[in-house]
Amino acid sequence: RFVPERMVPFSFPLSKCALWDPVPVGDVIGAHITYYRNPRLSLMEKTLRLAYRHAKQNENKLFSCFFLGTLAVDEDGEGITLTIDRFDPGRVV
Numbered sequence: 001r002f003v004p005e006r007m008v009p010f011s012f013p014l015s016k017c018a019l020w021d022p023v024p025v026g027d028v029i030g031a032h033i034t035y036y037r038n039p040r041l042s043l044m045e046k047t048l049r050l051a052y053r054h055a056k057q058n059e060n061k062l063f064s065c066f067f068l069g070t071l072a073v074d075e076d077g078e079g080i081t082l083t084i085d086r087f088d089p090g091r092v093v
Helices: 045-057
Strands: 038-043 066-073 079-088
Touching (some): 038 045
């Protein structure tokens, strides 16, 4: 779903030399991943169980972790699939 009030324009750090003309050209377009494609999430059961076990064993209510996977465009070109197949609990330090 396109939500314009939550969209933030791209910004780049200041530099001494610009590689392109920063003046906007043309109409504004949405660059959200679901604007043109139908997303689908695939999560491996083993990964979910590992994350659940880690969350139960963690003493803190809030903790950081990572899910790793791949993003692929479907064969028909109409959708994208995010396949999450790995869990990384991260480091405490």
